[in-house]
Amino acid sequence: MAKTLFQKVWEAHTVRKLPNGQTQLFIGTHLIHEVTSPQAFGMLRDLGLKVKFPQRTFATVDHIVPTNELKEPYSDPIAQEMIEALRKNTKDYGIRFFDTTTGTQGIVHMVGPEQGITQPGTTIACGDSHTATHGAFGAIAFGIGTTQVRDVLATQTLALSPLKVRRIEVNGKLAPGVYAKDVILHIIRVLGVNGGIGFAYEYAGTTFDGFSLEERMTVCNMSIEGGARCGYVNPDQKTFDYIKGKPFAPKAADWDAAVARWASFASDAGCQYDDVKVFKAEDIRPTVTWGITPGQAVFIDEKMPALETLNAADRQTAEDAYAHMKLAPNTPIKGTKVDVCFLGSCTNGRISDLREVAKYLKGRKVSPNVKAIVVPGSQLTAIQAVHEGLDKIYIEAGFEWRGAGCSMCLAMNPDKLVGDQLCASSSNRNFKGRQGSQTGRTVLMSPLMVAAAAITGQVADAREVFKV
Amino acid sequence: MSLAKITQVKALALAVPGDDIDTDRIIPARFLRCVTFDGLGEHAFRDERTGPDGKERPHPMNSAQAGRIAIAKQGVMVVGFNFGCGSSREHAPQSLWRFGFTAFVGGSFAEIFFGNSTTLGVPCLTLSKEDLAECDAFVRANPDVEVTVDVEKLTVSAGAKTWKAGIAASARDGLVNGKWDPIADLLEGSEPVAKTAAGLAYVAGK
Ligand code: SF4
Numbered sequence: 001m002a003k004t005l006f007q008k009v010w011e012a013h014t015v016r017k018l019p020n021g022q023t024q025l026f027i028g029t030h031l032i033h034e035v036t037s038p039q040a041f042g043m044l045r046d047l048g049l050k051v052k053f054p055q056r057t058f059a060t061v062d063h064i065v066p067t068n069e070l071k072e073p074y075s076d077p078i079a080q081e082m083i084e085a086l087r088k089n090t091k092d093y094g095i096r097f098f099d100t101t102t103g104t105q106g107i108v109h110m111v112g113p114e115q116g117i118t119q120p121g122t123t124i125a126c127g128d129s130h131t132a133t134h135g136a137f138g139a140i141a142f143g144i145g146t147t148q149v150r151d152v153l154a155t156q157t158l159a160l161s162p163l164k165v166r167r168i169e170v171n172g173k174l175a176p177g178v179y180a181k182d183v184i185l186h187i188i189r190v191l192g193v194n195g196g197i198g199f200a201y202e203y204a205g206t207t208f209d210g211f212s213l214e215e216r217m218t219v220c221n222m223s224i225e226g227g228a229r230c231g232y233v234n235p236d237q238k239t240f241d242y243i244k245g246k247p248f249a250p251k252a253a254d255w256d257a258a259v260a261r262w263a264s265f266a267s268d269a270g271c272q273y274d275d276v277k278v279f280k281a282e283d284i285r286p287t288v289t290w291g292i293t294p295g296q297a298v299f300i301d302e303k304m305p306a307l308e309t310l311n312a313a314d315r316q317t318a319e320d321a322y323a324h325m326k327l328a329p330n331t332p333i334k335g336t337k338v339d340v341c342f343l344g345s346c347t348n349g350r351i352s353d354l355r356e357v358a359k360y361l362k363g364r365k366v367s368p369n370v371k372a373i374v375v376p377g378s379q380l381t382a383i384q385a386v387h388e389g390l391d392k393i394y395i396e397a398g399f400e401w402r403g404a405g406c407s408m409c410l411a412m413n414p415d416k417l418v419g420d421q422l423c424a425s426s427s428n429r430n431f432k433g434r435q436g437s438q439t440g441r442t443v444l445m446s447p448l449m450v451a452a453a454a455i456t457g458q459v460a461d462a463r464e465v466f467k468v
Numbered sequence: 469m470s471l472a473k474i475t476q477v478k479a480l481a482l483a484v485p486g487d488d489i490d491t492d493r494i495i496p497a498r499f500l501r502c503v504t505f506d507g508l509g510e511h512a513f514r515d516e517r518t519g520p521d522g523k524e525r526p527h528p529m530n531s532a533q534a535g536r537i538a539i540a541k542q543g544v545m546v547v548g549f550n551f552g553c554g555s556s557r558e559h560a561p562q563s564l565w566r567f568g569f570t571a572f573v574g575g576s577f578a579e580i581f582f583g584n585s586t587t588l589g590v591p592c593l594t595l596s597k598e599d600l601a602e603c604d605a606f607v608r609a610n611p612d613v614e615v616t617v618d619v620e621k622l623t624v625s626a627g628a629k630t631w632k633a634g635i636a637a638s639a640r641d642g643l644v645n646g647k648w649d650p651i652a653d654l655l656e657g658s659e660p661v662a663k664t665a666a667g668l669a670y671v672a673g674k
Contacts, residue, residue: 012667012668013664013668014664015657015660015661015663015664016657016660018638018650018653018657019641019647019653020637020638020639020641020642020645020647020650020653021637021638021641022638022650024653024654024657024660024661026661026664026665026668028668028670028671029670035500035557036556036557036558038503038504039503039504039505039558042503042504047651049655052658052661053665053671055673056671063500064501078501078502079501081503082501082502082503085503119670121670122668122670127556127558128555128556129554129555129556129580143556143580144556144580144583145556145557145558145561145580145583145584145587146505146558146559146584147558147584147587147588147649148583148584148587150651151650151651151654154651154654154655155651155654155655155657155658155661156661156665157654157657157661158654159638159650159653159654161636161638193488193550193553194488194549194550194553194576194578197550197576197578197579198579224554227550227553227578227579229579229580248673250670250673250674251674254669254674257669257674258669258670258674261669293488293490293553313487313549316486316487317486317487317488320486410492410497410555411497411498412497412498412500412501419520429490429492429554429555431490431492431493431554432492432493432515433492433493433496433515434492434497436497436498437520438496438515438519438520439520
């Protein structure tokens, strides 16, 4: 019988059926970070349990690390306490820790792929909702809660119910200036922020075939913003090429067998999907959010929706959004004044993002009214960018060049909005207060659109600003 | 590990309206700067309850009703659709639970929030859109009437009203049988776990 990748991975990792009808699913790879793991280790100690497969858990620190302070102890004592707790926990239990001093630290969803830990046909769990990022490699990757982090540590398994699979096909070529970020913002806009509840999203079609692994990661990353707990792309030659030579990739003697195994997990032709949605790449234009959920988005050259055009439930959320964002319905978002620009995050903090923007940034200057920061998602990305001289381009243009971490994506470190500042951001969430100020405002967009906002001091169409 | 059988929660209720209420709103990220869940209760919905000027804002969580629930350490929160979307932070249900909420009734729940809550022994029941509107209105009009969330019978009732409710069968099963925390079951399966692991080349680094 023809099967989807989701079904095949699920079956290969099924331990047994639990009395309540759920599946005990083996989690081959577990990623942890400093925010959602300390309580789990606490529970483990309370219950007197050990870590069952310490070699299958990998740790890094990302959310709380300051990006402008390289020496410890950090001036933020809580950050110091959290990083030290993780050091102790990983040491006590024999878990590999990609610490700040190793040159490999970074946002957890960047470290896995960079190290070759993220592989096709595997199950991955992490106490972080953007774990779906790893689905770009054809893994089934879930965000989990802290009690479940405990479950994985103690048993390397989770109690889960299978998901339905929705195939989201995008076909054709994106127009210049339109990026993977626009694709996922558009999908969420159309299918809704809760449209994916109960589903795994399989992203496919010629647009995805043409995407690099980094572009696929950008899309898979935001599956959760569309309500889907996981999202994936079937593995192909690009996937295998990306993994080859990475520190945790299979060794030469095991390589061919691994590739054959990985390829066998791809969804079979003729398999049954619970739902299929099809999009055309040429219909997608640069997309920006105007509200407080990632689904409240428009094309840059569109007006924000008039309240009368919305149904009752959407209208209530929209009213709340307009009040928070201090924006007016039925007006263009283009031209809205911007105070801060943030380029980074696990959605768009990778080397390809930094390269693409740098290409256009040369010789341009950030508006004097804008504070612009660029935060590489990982130390390896930062090192590579410096090697290519990208840091100089950003600094010359007036961006602050920072160390690796989550930074202003959620502002658990000192990088925060102040008051009702409006931030043009390449991150994934525009929730109220997300960027560290209760009244702060976030407009999500692609990295190049962030650069266009930085230069013009307003929400702008990158295609015009950079003559793309 | 023996756990209480959670068949029913009978308590005062508080309506917190709105769809797509994300976990950043339930517990802002700055309160995640901690290594335990202790003390999270007082920060539930902090930025909705307190303005940037430090003054209290009109919000259901600031009401006398919320205060009664906090004292009783028992309460039903009536919410909208897609409640608890966004970040996977267990800090969100932990903060509401520590505040005093022991059950949620809503239109729908984000999956991770749902799982995090039921694993704490806090049932999340869904009602149809119409019933939810009626329940919400009833709760506001009758703050002194206790609401019964019946996990066994799958109903929510208050006064003379009873609404048909839903919850994932596995979650219901776990709650009513005192097995809402799966750890005991998962630990039991250690032999088949070894077998599954042995069948996966990558687990051995190959
Ligand atoms: S970059 Fe943002 S979304 Fe990604 S893991 Fe960090 S905080 Fe979460």
